[in-house]
Amino acid sequence: MADEVPETIYDVPTPSFLVDIDIVKRNCSRMIEQCKRYGVELRPHMKTHKTIEGGILMTGGTKRKIVVSTLAEAEFYADNGFDDILYGYPIIKEKLNRCAKLANHLDMFHLMFDNLTALEAIISSPLDPGKKWSVFLELDCGNGRSGIKWNSEEAVHLSKMAATAENIVFQGLYTHCGDSYTSYDRNEGLRQEIQENTTERLLFLKERLRKEGIQCKSCGCGSTPSCANPIDSMSSLTEFHPGNYIFYDFMQMTIGTVQEEDVGVKVATRVVSHRPDMNMMIVDAGFSAISYDGIQRMSYQPTGISLFKGHPNLRLFGMTQEHGKVQPIEGTLDFDMYPYGKLLFLIPWHSCDTAMMHPVYYVHSGDKILDIWRPCRGW
Numbered sequence: 001m002a003d004e005v006p007e008t009i010y011d012v013p014t015p016s017f018l019v020d021i022d023i024v025k026r027n028c029s030r031m032i033e034q035c036k037r038y039g040v041e042l043r044p045h046m047k048t049h050k051t052i053e054g055g056i057l058m059t060g061g062t063k064r065k066i067v068v069s070t071l072a073e074a075e076f077y078a079d080n081g082f083d084d085i086l087y088g089y090p091i092i093k094e095k096l097n098r099c100a101k102l103a104n105h106l107d108m109f110h111l112m113f114d115n116l117t118a119l120e121a122i123i124s125s126p127l128d129p130g131k132k133w134s135v136f137l138e139l140d141c142g143n144g145r146s147g148i149k150w151n152s153e154e155a156v157h158l159s160k161m162a163a164t165a166e167n168i169v170f171q172g173l174y175t176h177c178g179d180s181y182t183s184y185d186r187n188e189g190l191r192q193e194i195q196e197n198t199t200e201r202l203l204f205l206k207e208r209l210r211k212e213g214i215q216c217k218s219c220g221c222g223s224t225p226s227c228a229n230p231i232d233s234m235s236s237l238t239e240f241h242p243g244n245y246i247f248y249d250f251m252q253m254t255i256g257t258v259q260e261e262d263v264g265v266k267v268a269t270r271v272v273s274h275r276p277d278m279n280m281m282i283v284d285a286g287f288s289a290i291s292y293d294g295i296q297r298m299s300y301q302p303t304g305i306s307l308f309k310g311h312p313n314l315r316l317f318g319m320t321q322e323h324g325k326v327q328p329i330e331g332t333l334d335f336d337m338y339p340y341g342k343l344l345f346l347i348p349w350h351s352c353d354t355a356m357m358h359p360v361y362y363v364h365s366g367d368k369i370l371d372i373w374r375p376c377r378g379w
């Protein structure tokens, strides 16, 4: 059933994931234009959608210069004619065999590393004659995830070591400013502070390395909240690598990155049960259809962790695997308005996680389904 192309968005099986191609194309062209205006290169991240079609739109058709978060994605894009692929995830020795195949096969395949053990493993792993590893040093400029601290001596030491290793081309510095996601409730001041700090810290290390004779060809930051609304100083960087902007989601609306009309995805779901005794109905989208991500924010959002399009009084207040629990924000639920089988569309809290849960995406323009996209899965 899932592989048949339904005629309209009202005919899709539920739950299912819908992609509005007109919004998605607009989001992609805006980011391409934005990067041109700021004089930086765009290396879009594929993790949000993991599809060939989305990759083509994000690269403006070049199929060059992308970031991926898994080796399965790297292989999927390489097999489908993409090149200049950065595996933007901390590399470990145990994954280098798979990476070597990509490095030998592609014109450009880059690794990201953040520690000495990984760098030593790269240095002692041979590639085909004439081939060198290409690496980015991952920095933590305040995000608090992987990456080496931007102001540590170790960051300088690792850069020097990579830049002088015979079998390595040192590309430069990469940071994911995921801390920009903490600027909830449209806190523009906080977002700008994070953008300023990230930019300053990247440039600080770049300059320190320059003084030591090490050039960073690339010096870039990512995250959709940062790159969708950059600050002026970010034009001193060379590269942006956001990913979520292809779809956006309810979380980006909450942060203030975009408005509802820019969100290009939704989950179709149907009413399956009425519980008047609990002033509640059940829809067929549980956490296996929209994910649990954002659940910690549930109590802060009047509508719960997602938004029912066109039904602002509905609140998704709980989920089990296949059940979504829905109550009105105010008053008594009008069950006549929501009969069994009634189709509703949910804007998910986090489109990356939600997309991950669906084997196919129904791609539509207006009401009409045009295509089905098949994402890459696994690791």
Ligand SMILES: Cc1ncc(COP(=O)(O)O)c(C=O)c1O
Binding pocket: 045, 067, 088, 089, 175, 176, 222, 223, 224, 225, 241, 242, 243, 244, 245
């Ligand atoms: C390493 C890395 N780079 C870039 C991105 C893209 O950021 P965003 O999802 O905010 O667009 C991510 C997202 O998690 C990431 O982990």
